[in-house]
Amino acid sequence: MKELNQLFKRVFTKELENTDKTVYDLFQWQTVDVSLKNYQTGEIIYEMKDLEFPEHYSQNACNIIATKYFRRKGVPNQFGYEHSMREIADRLVGFWADAIKEEGLIDTDEEWQIYYDELVYAFLMQMWAPNSPQWFNTGLMRNYKISGSKDDLYYYDEKTGTVMESEDRYTRTQASACFILSIQDRLLGAHSISEHYVSETKLFKGGSGVGTNFSSLRGVNESLTSGGQSSGMMSFLQGLDRNAGAIKSGGTTRRAAKMVIVDIDHPEIDTFINWKVKEEQKVRALGKMGYDLSMDGEAYQTVSGQNSNNSVRLNAEFMQAVLNLKQEPDHKIKLRGRVDNRVDREVSVHDLWKHLNQATWECADPGIQFDDIFNTWHTCPGGENGNVDEKINRINATNPCSEYAFLDDTACNLASINIFKFYNQENNCIDIDSYIHLIGLIQCALEGSIYHGQFPTKDVARKSYLFRTTGLGIANAASLLLALGYPYDSAESRNLIAGITGVLTGTSYYVSSLIAGKVGAFPKYAINEAYMKRVIRNHSRVAGARTDAYEEIYYEPIKINHKLLQQMGFNDLSTQLKNAWKLAEETGEVYGYRNAQVSVIAPTGTISFAMDCGATSVEPFYNHVVFKKLIGGGSMEIVNPVMETALYNLNYNEKEVGEILTYLLEKDDRGYFLHEGVSGSPHIKPEHLPIFDTANTISPMGHVLMVSSITPMISGSVSKTVNLPNDASVEDVEDIHLLAYRTGTKAIAVYRDGCKASQPLSSGMADDHEKALEEYNYDELLALVKAGATTALNRVRPEGMRLSRTHAAKIGDIELYITIGFYEDGGIAEIFVSTDKEGTVVKGLLASLSKSISNMLQYHIPPDQISKMLRGQKYEPSGFVSRHPYIKFASSISDLMSKVIDIEHGDFSNCQVKPKNFTVMNKNNLVKSVAHDDNVSSSYNKDVSGEVLYGETCSHCGSDRMMQNGTCKLCLDCGTTTGCS
Numbered sequence: 001m002k003e004l005n006q007l008f009k010r011v012f013t014k015e016l017e018n019t020d021k022t023v024y025d026l027f028q029w030q031t032v033d034v035s036l037k038n039y040q041t042g043e044i045i046y047e048m049k050d051l052e053f054p055e056h057y058s059q060n061a062c063n064i065i066a067t068k069y070f071r072r073k074g075v076p077n078q079f080g081y082e083h084s085m086r087e088i089a090d091r092l093v094g095f096w097a098d099a100i101k102e103e104g105l106i107d108t109d110e111e112w113q114i115y116y117d118e119l120v121y122a123f124l125m126q127m128w129a130p131n132s133p134q135w136f137n138t139g140l141m142r143n144y145k146i147s148g149s150k151d152d153l154y155y156y157d158e159k160t161g162t163v164m165e166s167e168d169r170y171t172r173t174q175a176s177a178c179f180i181l182s183i184q185d186r187l188l189g190a191h192s193i194s195e196h197y198v199s200e201t202k203l204f205k206g207g208s209g210v211g212t213n214f215s216s217l218r219g220v221n222e223s224l225t226s227g228g229q230s231s232g233m234m235s236f237l238q239g240l241d242r243n244a245g246a247i248k249s250g251g252t253t254r255r256a257a258k259m260v261i262v263d264i265d266h267p268e269i270d271t272f273i274n275w276k277v278k279e280e281q282k283v284r285a286l287g288k289m290g291y292d293l294s295m296d297g298e299a300y301q302t303v304s305g306q307n308s309n310n311s312v313r314l315n316a317e318f319m320q321a322v323l324n325l326k327q328e329p330d331h332k333i334k335l336r337g338r339v340d341n342r343v344d345r346e347v348s349v350h351d352l353w354k355h356l357n358q359a360t361w362e363c364a365d366p367g368i369q370f371d372d373i374f375n376t377w378h379t380c381p382g383g384e385n386g387n388v389d390e391k392i393n394r395i396n397a398t399n400p401c402s403e404y405a406f407l408d409d410t411a412c413n414l415a416s417i418n419i420f421k422f423y424n425q426e427n428n429c430i431d432i433d434s435y436i437h438l439i440g441l442i443q444c445a446l447e448g449s450i451y452h453g454q455f456p457t458k459d460v461a462r463k464s465y466l467f468r469t470t471g472l473g474i475a476n477a478a479s480l481l482l483a484l485g486y487p488y489d490s491a492e493s494r495n496l497i498a499g500i501t502g503v504l505t506g507t508s509y510y511v512s513s514l515i516a517g518k519v520g521a522f523p524k525y526a527i528n529e530a531y532m533k534r535v536i537r538n539h540s541r542v543a544g545a546r547t548d549a550y551e552e553i554y555y556e557p558i559k560i561n562h563k564l565l566q567q568m569g570f571n572d573l574s575t576q577l578k579n580a581w582k583l584a585e586e587t588g589e590v591y592g593y594r595n596a597q598v599s600v601i602a603p604t605g606t607i608s609f610a611m612d613c614g615a616t617s618v619e620p621f622y623n624h625v626v627f628k629k630l631i632g633g634g635s636m637e638i639v640n641p642v643m644e645t646a647l648y649n650l651n652y653n654e655k656e657v658g659e660i661l662t663y664l665l666e667k668d669d670r671g672y673f674l675h676e677g678v679s680g681s682p683h684i685k686p687e688h689l690p691i692f693d694t695a696n697t698i699s700p701m702g703h704v705l706m707v708s709s710i711t712p713m714i715s716g717s718v719s720k721t722v723n724l725p726n727d728a729s730v731e732d733v734e735d736i737h738l739l740a741y742r743t744g745t746k747a748i749a750v751y752r753d754g755c756k757a758s759q760p761l762s763s764g765m766a767d768d769h770e771k772a773l774e775e776y777n778y779d780e781l782l783a784l785v786k787a788g789a790t791t792a793l794n795r796v797r798p799e800g801m802r803l804s805r806t807h808a809a810k811i812g813d814i815e816l817y818i819t820i821g822f823y824e825d826g827g828i829a830e831i832f833v834s835t836d837k838e839g840t841v842v843k844g845l846l847a848s849l850s851k852s853i854s855n856m857l858q859y860h861i862p863p864d865q866i867s868k869m870l871r872g873q874k875y876e877p878s879g880f881v882s883r884h885p886y887i888k889f890a891s892s893i894s895d896l897m898s899k900v901i902d903i904e905h906g907d908f909s910n911c912q913v914k915p916k917n918f919t920v921m922n923k924n925n926l927v928k929s930v931a932h933d934d935n936v937s938s939s940y941n942k943d944v945s946g947e948v949l950y951g952e953t954c955s956h957c958g959s960d961r962m963m964q965n966g967t968c969k970l971c972l973d974c975g976t977t978t979g980c981s
Contacts, residue, residue: 010118023117364751703723811878
């Protein structure tokens with residue numbers, strides 16, 4: 001149809017008209033060397049030279065794209081692997097262009113070329129990026145004739161009307177990162193508990209995430225057809241949890257991404273709510289007994305429930321009872337057996353609500369999902385059969401990060417737009433026209449990924465064909481807000497981001513209707529037409545394109561404030577937002593829609609780095625001082641570049657801007673940043689301080705309101721965790737949950753700093769090729785002593801008066817004082833560890849340990865061997881270390897001692913902070929020893945305290961710079977995410 005063909009026009013590549021140039025000629029290219037090392041062992045994980053990237057890409061983006069996404073073998077070029085972003089762009093965009101031409105969306109070769117050029121340009125300009133499975137899988141057969149094995153993948157054959165097994169892995173693409181699977185209450189057969197093990201395993205193997213509502217499983221002691229009694233839902237959840245723990249996602253060390261959901265009326269709901277609370281208590285008890293407290297250690301492996309995000313699905317009846325607790329404090333709800341009403345029982349709403357908030361406060365699980373709000377915006381409650389009463393046709397579950405929410409046994413392929421790329425610094429405005437143009441191009445690509453896609457199960461393959469859900473979203477919102485000078489926690493920011501998101505969803509539905517006009521609506525559209533049109537109309541009302549009353553909405557969504565948008569100077573955005581939904585409604589009335597859903601707000605972990613985003617998704621900045629990777633290795637600390645733009649836009653002059661930026665980078669002689677943010681900096685006006693707030697200083701309610709403002713402008717949900725300080729109360733958690741429900745949030749997760757006994761840790765620190773001291777037998781130890789000392793077994797005591805240095809540190813609630821004594825030649829002679837805990841067992845044990853190690857030193861055991869013996873030992877107290885300038889984390893007191901010993905002979909490789917210079921003892925003299933290369937920056941920053949997860953190391957590169965990102969975690973060094981996208 002004519003309207004769809006208008007999408008295929010040159011906006012970004014007008015320069016190519018009437019020339020022989022290609023889209024790749026529009027870029028300046030650079031040659032880059034890429035390497036990735038394990039931060040704990042120093043081992044090189046990945047190293048490649050002379051890779052080709054556009055010149056504007058940062059070293060960090062090059063590192064992450066090459067290490068994560070370049071195909072490493074089987075590529076028929078002179079290297080045998082992908083070495084250029086040209087190759088990535090061609091295999092991805094070429095595949096999508098071919099697919100939509102075959103589908104019938106593109107009519108001519110000229111349209112194909114225009115579509116290809118426009119999308120390649122936007123991709124290479126980092127305007128957008130697809131989710132990780134696209135980078136991994138798409139176009140490998142097309143470009144390189146890499147087919148792969150069958151791998152039990154399926155697609156729906158429209159000609160035969162059946163699900164077919166794919167001939168190979170890469171002719172089609174498995175482009176989806178997000179899956180929702182159903183489960184039925186039976187042991188064997190389709191959708192059974194046994195089959196669920198297999199389905200989850202297949203998804204984890206492929207690196208994807210899966211969510212399931214397990215409420216269909218009968219509770220403990222419900223009757224069985226055999227005459228016995230069920231072991232209950234929780235017993236199967238524990239078994240599936242062990243399976244997920246055994247399967248590393250995508251064949252890597254990353255844990256499987258998994259969401260477990262249970263309805264509030266399930267007979268085992270209280271056990272589920274407190275599952276992780278009790279397991280965390282067991283972990284802490286085991287830690288006190290000396291068991292390894294790392295996530296991969298004995299303590300956590302002994303307990304259950306550690307391999308999933310858990311959520312409770314709260315229905316409208318329960319939430320209304322919660323809201324009325326002051327009037328009806330004794331209100332009860334009935335927990336219902338799935339097949340046996342003998343287990344039915346009434347429970348107090350007050351008690352369940354209290355337990356839920358307490359559990360979230362204690363261990364960050366479970367999260368909350370509001371069933372009625374999800375299903376209010378459900379476009380397809382008729383499902384495949386038109387029966388809206390069937391539980392299976394409701395939105396019962398989400399993917400692990402909570403952004404994709406739809407029918408069971410469906411999947412979604414995601415992409416995100418870097419909205420900061422549409423900010424025009426010269427005019428301080430947003431290029432809405434180009435943004436709208438790109439939305440249409442990407443929706444066609446996502447549709448093409450379904451048309452020529454394949455899926456891990458037969459049911460997902462069939463339902464992906466029948467409903468064709470896509471998930472376009474945004475990233476880097478915080479950069480846009482900062483540049484424009486709006487505080488994250490403000491009506492202006494919420495209104496702006498909701499408006500931008502509304503344009504995305506409205507335009508996507510409009511394009512979807514144009515596609516439907518050309519090749520037909522999604523096959524189950526007719527059954528769901530009335531419901532979908534009602535949802536579209538309600539979206540349109542929130543967007544301001546309609547002024548009539550909401551239909552079947554029982555709360556007041558946060559609407560777009562067009563008067564405020566116009567006051568802010570965004571008249572064009574206001575107009576285009578209304579127009580997008582007007583078109584979506586009008587064309588939908590005529591043609592229907594090709595896609596049942598079109599948008600989500602995903603965490604955008606790794607792909608945000610690929611796009612050089614300053615912030616992920618719709619998250620605020622975690623800090624205004626960032627790490628910049630340098631060509632040739634190393635990194636340096638710089639102020640977030642958007643800060644400078646924001647300051648100039650706020651009318652600060654060049655001198656003032658320079659002094660403010662300098663202020664942010666000031667450090668003391670220990671390497672600490674002196675200032676937390678811009679408060680107190682020269683020239684900053686008090687009214688501007690909120691503009692520069694970061695995640696730690698923004699009110700938790702500000703985070704919730706941002707989610708609630710965006711939610712009615714997208715098809716799916718928003719993946720976001722509200723972070724709280726350690727001293728937050730249970731009542732604070734309750735307030736967040738209540739505000740989320742009242743303002744229309746679909747799902748919310750809360751994380752209180754320090755609520756976990758431990759976070760995932762990498763494996764041992766010792767060099768694989770060297771044995772730790774305790775591994776030597778007697779003969780080997782004797783030989784070691786002889787090799788390391790000229791006086792063999794003769795003990796050498798230090799002189800009566802000797803130099804020493806004391807290291808003060810606090811770990812847990814224990815103050816420690818580690819004193820190192822030196823020989824006259826500067827060698828380490830003794831170590832004494834004391835504590836403020838007078839008269840305790842700990843004090844006595846430390847004295848004994850000190851004496852033993854001092855004797856080892858005086859019998860010539862080399863200090864580095866003693867350090868290796870102590871390094872990585874794990875017991876309580878453990879975790880964040882305060883007071884010490886260079887050590888910020890230790891897994892035990894022994895581990896802390898090893899770091900101190902390392903420091904005293906000039907080794908800072910295991911410390912979180914590397915000083916520029918450090919005084920070491922040597923030959924009776926104090927000398928300055930350069931311990932920290934100028935190009936290697938500290939991995940600790942006071943400004944991000946509470947956001948960087950101390951004690952949690954990346955499973956891929958070993959970096960300790962892990963941060964909370966939505967409901968997932970993200971490594972700031974290599975881009976590894978614990979989520980599914």
